[in-house]
Amino acid sequence: MATMTDAGTEPLFRLLSRYMALDHADRVALSALETGPIRRLNARNDIAREGENPSVVRLLVSGWACRYKDLPDGRRQIVGFFLPGDFCDLNVYILQELDHSIGALTSVQFYEIQPEQFQEVIDQRPNLIRALLWHEMVSSGIQRQWLLSIGQRSALERLAHLFVELYYRLQAVGLATGLTFELPITQNHLAEANGLSPVHLNRTLQEMRREGLIELSDRQLKIVDLKHLKKVAMFNSNYLHFNRT
Amino acid sequence: MATMTDAGTEPLFRLLSRYMALDHADRVALSALETGPIRRLNARNDIAREGENPSVVRLLVSGWACRYKDLPDGRRQIVGFFLPGDFCDLNVYILQELDHSIGALTSVQFYEIQPEQFQEVIDQRPNLIRALLWHEMVSSGIQRQWLLSIGQRSALERLAHLFVELYYRLQAVGLATGLTFELPITQNHLAEANGLSPVHLNRTLQEMRREGLIELSDRQLKIVDLKHLKKVAMFNSNYLHFNRT
């Protein structure tokens, strides 16, 4: 499809700036990650498979990807979304074998960064390593929030919560305009992320439209009533830790 | 009730040894964490509350605790169990405000370790910091596995999976004898961890007994047919990363 504008490491820089004040030198250091070749992959392809031992760190530049796990009989659970500016597998530093897969949900562009190169960048900017660790902790907090959602929230509450979360995350990387953002994934993906059947996800979406919470068409999601949506979702933004120190 | 034997840092050492070969010097370094006073707390009390900013690292020595999140209307989801040898909040190094609570499920004993003291110990043993990071990654992998369970597995599969996971984890810290281990928590806790109602959890437990998968009484869980249990749970141990490098 039409190549999206290549935002480079800009989304990442914006994201990390939500956690702590970064300066120009940090910005420059980050952009050093852009030197490698950019990789592209189409939707419905895997970036990495469970069991593999990736040797590179991947930085998503455009498009959406996800972490997912599947069962032998085909059931699949998306356990997290990767948005532009996210690293897919920072844990490659510690663990060797992936216990989950990483899939492209849309066509994606990403950098494959060699560990040495990555090391070099963070070694020179202690602030960056702190911000990156912070982001990893936030990812872990998002997982906990999803567990709460899937374990306790109803379908409507779950979906409402996810939309608010995506809104905040996309806003942090500059991908929301007002209360509208692009939601380039399918209803099937949303169902897999929320532990719901595609049929029921569609029903829930209709309900949200009927209730005047959102508008969704042509992959554009518009939050019509943020306050109400947050109330339905019982949304508390503390877990995103978007508060600079 | 009767105070359990104080195992000190032994469970932690055993646990970390599952990830990488540790030597006597590592063992000695870890035991330096035992110098502080030991804290005790009864079941149904919180060790830390969401919103707090803990200033110490807590190492659980005996008893079970959990990480949980709750909703304004009282619904509660346990997002992870802490077993003896687990650190409750290593992330205190990075984030400031807790986005979840930590509760004692049984009476517990734990050390409260000052960050400086902790730092001192790991600074002298690079192997330890690596093993601890590894364990954090494994915790994160367990969260993903739970997400898969709650999102996709049936009640029976979920519970079977949890029991196998607990068996492996308890075995790693020396708390399983053969295929039997102490399960000191209530059915209510199991329900909250699995996103099920207490009633249905009880029924599922009955079913597991009927099927000859487990025996459970007086807080002792005996896995009668591990192979079958793993099959029912579609259990794949890769996410525990119990493979030394």
Next chain:
DNA sequence: CCAGAATGATGATTTGGGTTAGTGTCCCTT
């Protein structure tokens, strides 16, 4: 030592969400 919680166990009934089985529409691809 007693009253009131917890805790485990079951039956009866209800419901949120799953399953099955379609429809129509837009792409791609060849």
Next chain:
DNA sequence: AAGGGACACTAACCCAAATCATCATTCTGG
């Protein structure tokens, strides 16, 4: 231009798990 996927959407029916209610123990705190 035709055939085949994806994808969004819907209706009818079904079922796994929630709710509500009750009862017997066993803790446990005052």
